[in-house]
Amino acid sequence: MAATETLTAERILEATEEVLRRYGPAKATVVDVARALGVSHGSVYRHFRTKAALREAVTERWLERNVTELRPYAEGPGPAAERLTGWLEHLFALKRQKAGGDPELMATFQVLIGENSAVVDRHVEHLVAQIAAVLADGVRDGVFAAGDHGVTATARAVFDATDRFHDPAHAADWAAPGIEDDFRAVVSLVTRGLRA
Amino acid sequence: MAATETLTAERILEATEEVLRRYGPAKATVVDVARALGVSHGSVYRHFRTKAALREAVTERWLERNVTELRPYAEGPGPAAERLTGWLEHLFALKRQKAGGDPELMATFQVLIGENSAVVDRHVEHLVAQIAAVLADGVRDGVFAAGDHGVTATARAVFDATDRFHDPAHAADWAAPGIEDDFRAVVSLVTRGLRA
Numbered sequence: 204m205a206a207t208e209t210l211t212a213e214r215i216l217e218a219t220e221e222v223l224r225r226y227g228p229a230k231a232t233v234v235d236v237a238r239a240l241g242v243s244h245g246s247v248y249r250h251f252r253t254k255a256a257l258r259e260a261v262t263e264r265w266l267e268r269n270v271t272e273l274r275p276y277a278e279g280p281g282p283a284a285e286r287l288t289g290w291l292e293h294l295f296a297l298k299r300q301k302a303g304g305d306p307e308l309m310a311t312f313q314v315l316i317g318e319n320s321a322v323v324d325r326h327v328e329h330l331v332a333q334i335a336a337v338l339a340d341g342v343r344d345g346v347f348a349a350g351d352h353g354v355t356a357t358a359r360a361v362f363d364a365t366d367r368f369h370d371p372a373h374a375a376d377w378a379a380p381g382i383e384d385d386f387r388a389v390v391s392l393v394t395r396g397l398r399a
Numbered sequence: 400m401a402a403t404e405t406l407t408a409e410r411i412l413e414a415t416e417e418v419l420r421r422y423g424p425a426k427a428t429v430v431d432v433a434r435a436l437g438v439s440h441g442s443v444y445r446h447f448r449t450k451a452a453l454r455e456a457v458t459e460r461w462l463e464r465n466v467t468e469l470r471p472y473a474e475g476p477g478p479a480a481e482r483l484t485g486w487l488e489h490l491f492a493l494k495r496q497k498a499g500g501d502p503e504l505m506a507t508f509q510v511l512i513g514e515n516s517a518v519v520d521r522h523v524e525h526l527v528a529q530i531a532a533v534l535a536d537g538v539r540d541g542v543f544a545a546g547d548h549g550v551t552a553t554a555r556a557v558f559d560a561t562d563r564f565h566d567p568a569h570a571a572d573w574a575a576p577g578i579e580d581d582f583r584a585v586v587s588l589v590t591r592g593l594r595a
Contacts, residue, residue, distance in 0.1 A: 350591075352584045360584035364560035372568035388548045388556035395546075396592030 210242055212250045212260070219261045224307065228314040233257065259322055262315040266326040269297055270333065277333035283341030284394060287361075290337060291390055294330075295368040302374040313371055327362070334358035338397065347397045357397070364393050406438055408446045408456070415457045420503065424510040429453065455518055458511040462522040465493055466529065473529035479537030480590060483557070486533060487586055490526075491564040491573075498570040509567060523558070530554035534593065543593045553593070560589050 208214065218239045222231045233254050237244040251257035276290035302309050316323055335358035341347030342354065350357035367373045368386050376382060404410070414435045418427045429450050433440040447453035472486035498505050512519055531554035537543030538550065546553035563569045564582050572578060 348591075350584075351587050352580075356580070356584045357588065359581060360588040363563045363581055363585050364588060366563050366569075367559045370568075372566075373562075384548075384552065385555060385559055388546075388552045389559050391547050392553065392556040392560060392592040393588060394592075395544075395594075396588040396590075398591075 210240065210246055210250070214240065215247055215250050215257070216261050216264050219257055220265065220308075223261065223311050223315075224305075227307075228258075228311050255318075258315055259319050262312065262319045263322045263326070265312055265315075266322065267329070269294065270326070270329045272297060273330070273333055277336045279337075279340065282346070283337050283344060284346055284397075287334070287337045287341070287394065287397075288390055290333065291361075291365055291368070291393075295365075295386060298369050298371070298374070299377045302371065302377055309371070309374070316371070331355065331358045331362050334361050341397065342399075345399055348399045350397070361393055361397070365389055406436065406442055406446070410436065411443055411446050411453070412457050412460050415453055416461065416504075419457065419507050419511075420501075423503075424454075424507050451514075454511055455515050458508065458515045459518045459522070461508055461511075462518065463525070465490065466522070466525045468493060469526070469529055473532045475533075475536060478542070479533050479540060480542055480593075483530070483533045483537070483590065483593075484586055486529065487557075487561055487564070491561075491582060494565050494567070494570070495573045498567065498573055505567070505570070512567070527551065527554045527558050530557050537593065538595075541595055544595045546593070557589055557593070561585055 215236065219231075219236050222235045222239055225231075226235060233244050233247055236257070237247050240247070247257070251260060273290055273293055276286045276293060279286060281289075332355075335354050338347055338349075338354050338358055338361075342349050350360075352360070362369075367376065368382075368389070411432065415427075415432050418431045418435055421427075422431060429440050429443055432453070433443050436443070443453070447456060469486055469489055472482045472489060475482060477485075528551075531550050534543055534545075534550050534554055534557075538545050546556070548556070558565075563572065564578075564585070
């Protein structure tokens, strides 16, 4: 990679992801990242003060890609019920794709996720906020009820109730026969539970 | 233990659970079980033909205790909606108790569960059948709808939608502050989704 390109945080994070993919989370070092970029490790440390900060940032970037992908469902336009189903289907598809398409990278990020629980908590908050936005639109349009616990708690309940289809702890189930039927049955139960 | 007592399968399973608790799943042997019972290992093998068969039977016994505990909710009497909530609350309580009360034994059974996926599948079927029995009563009484996918698929959806509160993969969350609120919000969403 040309060292003459401006060294941005984004370029460092891209290279870090690639280094993690290649060497695994136990062996990847900041020196490996610097070498991949053709820069000194001091240049990397000017953007990320510690190895831990770099690993946290790459974890956040990896997780938050989902939030970007799901934004069209969260923001609309479109009927709230369809957007919610679309959001859940798209999240399940993204997760299956990550788990099935590149199991080594998935395993790597499972290690990073274990190290960075605060990043995961923030990420879950972002996803729950997207669900809450759809629910609020549905309540406004009279198709959803706010629920006994308010929109945010109900959004969290939707996220929790569908966790078999997005939590990496369940990734081993995602290639099982019948998993799509199980998914549709849960989505149907949940959307019925939201009806005004 | 007195070797003169009749050596039953149940006594062997009790002793096996104790031996597993003491030595862990990697080290526990059939000889340890025989020694704990004061019998020869041949006597144990007359009841369980292989070590694998013994481990499978002890796993099944451990899991199926939940089914016995939950039977009053499954069979009634009582209104279906209350029985369903009671069943879900009781299962969550049993799981938290196992995870919090004896983490070593829980870890041991996590290993055994990993070895015996057919036992786990049968156990899940038994639990789903209990939910289905409650749903069928609710449909008969006009308080639940059968759902778009039929009673058994809906029962499975109820089981899946609440898995954050019974699947050992989520055991680390069960002592978190707010977990009871999360549980109640999911149960509320699910029971609303079942309404006729």
